[in-house]
Amino acid sequence: MPSIVKVLRLGVAVLVSSLxxxxxxxxxxxxxxxxxxxxxxxxxxxxxxxxxKAGSPGFVPEAERVxxxxxxxxxxxxxxxxxxxxxxxxxxxxxxPQHPEWKTTEPFASLLKGDVKTALAGGDRAILQIVMxxxxxxxxxxxxxxxxxxxxxxxxxxxxxxxxxMVYQPMLEVLTxxxxxxFKTYIVSGGGVEFMRPWTSAVYGVPPEQVIGSSIxxxxxxxxxxxVLVRLPEVDFIDDKEGKPVAINQYIGRRPIAAFxxxxxxxxxxxxxxxxxxPRFALYVHHTDGEREWAYDRTSSVGRLDxxxxxxxxxxxxxxxxxxxxxxxxxxxxK
Amino acid sequence: MPSIVKVLRLGVAVLVSSLxxxxxxxxxxxxxxxxxxxxxxxxxxxxxxxxxKAGSPGFVPEAERVxxxxxxxxxxxxxxxxxxxxxxxxxxxxxxPQHPEWKTTEPFASLLKGDVKTALAGGDRAILQIVMxxxxxxxxxxxxxxxxxxxxxxxxxxxxxxxxxMVYQPMLEVLTxxxxxxFKTYIVSGGGVEFMRPWTSAVYGVPPEQVIGSSIxxxxxxxxxxxVLVRLPEVDFIDDKEGKPVAINQYIGRRPIAAFxxxxxxxxxxxxxxxxxxPRFALYVHHTDGEREWAYDRTSSVGRLDxxxxxxxxxxxxxxxxxxxxxxxxxxxxK
Numbered sequence: 001m002p003s004i005v006k007v008l009r010l011g012v013a014v015l016v017s018s019l020x021x022x023x024x025x026x027x028x029x030x031x032x033x034x035x036x037x038x039x040x041x042x043x044x045x046x047x048x049x050x051x052x053k054a055g056s057p058g059f060v061p062e063a064e065r066v067x068x069x070x071x072x073x074x075x076x077x078x079x080x081x082x083x084x085x086x087x088x089x090x091x092x093x094x095x096x097p098q099h100p101e102w103k104t105t106e107p108f109a110s111l112l113k114g115d116v117k118t119a120l121a122g123g124d125r126a127i128l129q130i131v132m133x134x135x136x137x138x139x140x141x142x143x144x145x146x147x148x149x150x151x152x153x154x155x156x157x158x159x160x161x162x163x164x165x166m167v168y169q170p171m172l173e174v175l176t177x178x179x180x181x182x183f184k185t186y187i188v189s190g191g192g193v194e195f196m197r198p199w200t201s202a203v204y205g206v207p208p209e210q211v212i213g214s215s216i217x218x219x220x221x222x223x224x225x226x227x228v229l230v231r232l233p234e235v236d237f238i239d240d241k242e243g244k245p246v247a248i249n250q251y252i253g254r255r256p257i258a259a260f261x262x263x264x265x266x267x268x269x270x271x272x273x274x275x276x277x278x279p280r281f282a283l284y285v286h287h288t289d290g291e292r293e294w295a296y297d298r299t300s301s302v303g304r305l306d307x308x309x310x311x312x313x314x315x316x317x318x319x320x321x322x323x324x325x326x327x328x329x330x331x332x333x334x335k
Numbered sequence: 336m337p338s339i340v341k342v343l344r345l346g347v348a349v350l351v352s353s354l355x356x357x358x359x360x361x362x363x364x365x366x367x368x369x370x371x372x373x374x375x376x377x378x379x380x381x382x383x384x385x386x387x388k389a390g391s392p393g394f395v396p397e398a399e400r401v402x403x404x405x406x407x408x409x410x411x412x413x414x415x416x417x418x419x420x421x422x423x424x425x426x427x428x429x430x431x432p433q434h435p436e437w438k439t440t441e442p443f444a445s446l447l448k449g450d451v452k453t454a455l456a457g458g459d460r461a462i463l464q465i466v467m468x469x470x471x472x473x474x475x476x477x478x479x480x481x482x483x484x485x486x487x488x489x490x491x492x493x494x495x496x497x498x499x500x501m502v503y504q505p506m507l508e509v510l511t512x513x514x515x516x517x518f519k520t521y522i523v524s525g526g527g528v529e530f531m532r533p534w535t536s537a538v539y540g541v542p543p544e545q546v547i548g549s550s551i552x553x554x555x556x557x558x559x560x561x562x563v564l565v566r567l568p569e570v571d572f573i574d575d576k577e578g579k580p581v582a583i584n585q586y587i588g589r590r591p592i593a594a595f596x597x598x599x600x601x602x603x604x605x606x607x608x609x610x611x612x613x614p615r616f617a618l619y620v621h622h623t624d625g626e627r628e629w630a631y632d633r634t635s636s637v638g639r640l641d642x643x644x645x646x647x648x649x650x651x652x653x654x655x656x657x658x659x660x661x662x663x664x665x666x667x668x669x670k
Contacts, residue, residue, distance in 0.1 A: 201398075218585070227610045229581065246564065250550060252543065252544045
């Protein structure tokens, strides 16, 4: 039970720790050091200032400071294809010895011959087959281990970086700045929720309970007296486009006041967020940097940004010009 | 931007506020004043002490301190029928003028004649019809207003109390005690998630994003340029029995370390919670108090506790004897 001594000790500890945090913040007066000065940076800082300034007309109580972030293309890269698909392809190769039938069955046969293009020519159906063959059939605990194991060793084919080091340093700073100002930061991604949760806490500071994504169904079962959740080869929910506001409402039950995306798949999330009363913030990351990252928008098959670009212009949302706005793209790597 | 003065001011403010909280806590040394001394109370206090004591073998980091609570029969009463069903019946009466066909269609016809028993004789199918007729067809924003409006005026037929004052005072203290010790408290209920979220924050201190429940599907739509979510007459998820661990994994993505329920519908949630490593806590509220509340268990159609009672005995879970363990049932009401 809390004695007065314990309470005093707590009080002092809190004071000391808030001073420690504070002095770091005071030293690093710029909360977004990887952003060049410009309209995008100013818009982010101004919005946070507005909603946190007590007594101002735009003030938003802390409980309502919810910010949602798409993941692929917004917090980490998504080219030349979604990273989760690299994971699935690696899993196909690893599981192949247990599936001799894959040698003669598409899309697996082409994949195993190294011909990804032919394998994926089957479109959504082929992708679904690959995802179900690699993401279902195990328990949730087993799947988490598989994802962590893959991330620990896999490297991106172009940059040769671990995938978790292909996150955007400027966006990490936005996440941190928002949280330092009382925001709860959520990921709302078309990616698989159980593919993201094992690492988002360490990489983004976003805990599992603040990660929303696509999902397959799971089934509760008791095996040898031990309760497990088994992952079934059946789509539960696709968290994309119209699905994003649906999932936000389902999981969070509040309308966010800030939303960050990079594609038409995020458009409805930005619409839903900005349709609420009071100050609202919507931002698109526009991939304009073919040298440091990739340049793509209206005609890309991955992360297409077309309707969103038009609506952003019409509604004066913030559009980040990656090439001009970002001093760096990825975090510095200790080599 | 945080100046050193602002930082110091913050530090002092935090110190002062933690002292204020602390001195209240020191005065009220007993965190569970509405509980009689006994095994149940001791078990709750001992568990919280164990997982929060730094350096002890049972210590659990704050991020992992997740506690899940059933709602109906665990946090508030559920007799003579689920309160959400009272809401639905009141809605049927209110909507009847817009539905002349109900006069001759069951289960509505009997309901409108005041014959609830005949109306509900149709079982799950009848209940589903009533729920869909009253819970779907409007936007999420409209539904929230409807729920709040009902709660502001509706009274329980037996106690004549507002429904939100039929919550269990001893359980409110458990929620508060857990949160004071770094726990995140969640509701995981068979009740409708959007029926609970409008009031759980004020009544239980549980914010919308920590409320998990059954749901119907919603659809994103843009009406006159305004994005809305429309509630559809289609079941999305039933958060009961095997569904509870599934939903916990889906929404939270962590296994709770403490679970509180009152019926066989909570059994799988308690099993899933206690199957993790380290200290675990499971508690059943046993409705033994026919005078102050209701007495029911193995044969009740609402909140049946049969298998759960056996498993609790076998696994030495805490079983609250409401009559013996609780000094009061409901909070004191200012009349």
